[in-house]
Amino acid sequence: MLFPSSKSLGGDRRIVVTGAGVVTALGAGWKINAAGFRAGRTAIRPVTLFDVARQRTKIAAEIDLPTTLPRTRLAEKSLRRINRAGRMLLLAAHEAWTQSGWQAEENLPIILGTTSGEMLLGQDYLEQAINAPRRLKQQATRVAYYQVQRQGLDLSDAFGFQGPITIIANACASGTNAIGHAFEMLRSGRAEKVLTGGYDALCHLTFAGFDSLQALAPAPCRPFDAERNGLTLGEGAAVLTLETLAGAHRRGAEILGEIIGYGATTDTHHLTQPHPEGNAALAAMNAACASAGILPAQIDYLNAHGTATPQNDATEAAAINRWAGDDTKNLAVSSTKASIGHLLGAAGAVEAVVCLMALRESWLPPEPGLNQIDPACRFPVVCQPVDRKIQTALSNSFGFGGANASLIFRRWA
């Protein structure tokens, strides 16, 4: 039963990551992404997926998707129907699943975050319905496969398990909320394992939307730069297999890292603009620390939301300064959106994987293209590759609508 839970509630279980899959414009897989983030590579380039001739901005971090998908339980016909976002999700999930060593089983929950799922199919549906309304060919398929629950169902079928599918659509915090929700389910004893993550593909509707808001930078974004002038969109997916430490030990599983805290709050200031003092961001970071039972001074690295819009970064810098207080100068901060753009609903999930990489491999991801750090930042922004052993990392995600969320990870040693 979902309520009352048949599982024993209570107990402070430790939650670990035993599989992580990631697909970004840097490439598909942990290894190539880790190399890219560690070196501070950028994968931002001219948009080829749709016509941007009439847009102010003409760049994004597009993925070169592999032509074939990994072998799963999905039939060829089903695979052919999976569109761009679903393909990214399946690639990331396959990597995480393989790494975890999980087997098909009953009642394995899936919790995913996305802002728009297969909006590319939604666009095709809208365009045909508007421009050729009497032509119905493929429209039913587009409707069926556009819906976000379809991508969750495809994962269930691909790996042969079943369980509840929960899709959280909290704008750009969706991926972090999904992982945080999974973490809370496990910690409270409502599940033993959860497959979780986030995904979003580039599409014209979203690109034009951010362009209409004049939120897109004409050149690759420069988070926390004094002369930053907007964000760069990207696309991708990341999936984590989360389970209890006891369960992972029983299986003899390799542990990639530990999730120790999660906080989620709401900024009621404006639909698209954060409160200038970053009150909700501060509250989310404090809530994550309280959940983890640690102090801000114990965080070694902060993966910022850092979109590179003037407002977001100013607000986030103010919130970090207040949150870290006297320890601000010791806190290494960077936004990996400088490398792969803003992945919207996938951002928090991919940035969670970046934190795991940094913790596991002992480096900090630098920001390419950073010229002059905004003096509002009292913290050091990582702008050159750095090898450093760190124990804890915090990842921030803030979304349209005021969804603010923070996750805290700990090195597994």
Place this chain on the structure above:
Amino acid sequence: MSRIFIHGLGAVSPAGWGVDALRAALDKNLPLPVQTLARPGWNKPVTVRPVPPPAARPAFFAHARLRRASAMSQHTVAAALEALGPDAIRVQAGELRLGIIVCMMAGGVAYSRRFYEEVLRDPATASPLIFPETVFNAPASHLGAYLNSPVANYTLVGDEGTFLQGLALAADWLGEGRADGCVVVGAEEMDWIVADAVRLFQRETVYAAGAGAVYLNRSPAAAIELAAITDSFTYTQKQGRLAAVQQMALQLPAGAASELLCISESKAFAQPHWPGRRLTPKPVLGEAFVASAAWQCVAAGDALRREEFTAANVSIVGVNQQAIGARLQRTNLL
């Protein structure tokens, strides 16, 4: 185990604004009148059941966040405020920590369609006022802003059963002390693009729109208790829809003559031998996906609140994701 109680219900539906209007329509048990909605390229309009205008303009329409918001956001706020009753003021005053969960399947389609039409005409002139309203969580954000609630605010997307997943999530938040109360809203929006899409699958279905809300709190001073929510039985290659429905039914009580069974569709209800009364709101109201599921819960809760039944099973057989059920019961019988 933490007990959870239903402290309020709210509805905006083709029957009108408020639970009273919903009840009156369901009591008559006659399909509500339909309206037509023009669709480009077709001479024959599509038949729908939209929400009628409110009898009086709600005061919240004047709020800065809601003046230009979508109909879906306005319906979400109206249903939530009705469910919250006087506790809305306590939330606004910072005296009650309110979790907000808004559930939907199609989401803010009207503004999405309008925005993409503008993009197709000329992306350089697409309106920056419309785009932010296209995101799934815009209604939840507006509700949170109106109530000035800084607590966690989630938007869940999926088929009809998502509303009960939302109730279960709210129960978790309450049980873990993350919020003092939780309002869960199911909402969908009227637009020809969705009405047309529905007809691709079920030609006779009349698309409807609106919102339903349930307000949960741990205080036992309430007429109804949320007794149970079954597992979500997902439709997969291994487990088809019928098997999922049967699994869900096994987790619900078999019922008694004094109990109500509120079902999402007459062809696939989970408990064919139910000894009590059955209620199927869809033939009266139309198909509004997650809003329909919310209306089922509101109708069942309202019937218990009026002491017409001692308990109710709510059976939701979603269109493409899950079968899931809930059990509500009167508290004055305990």
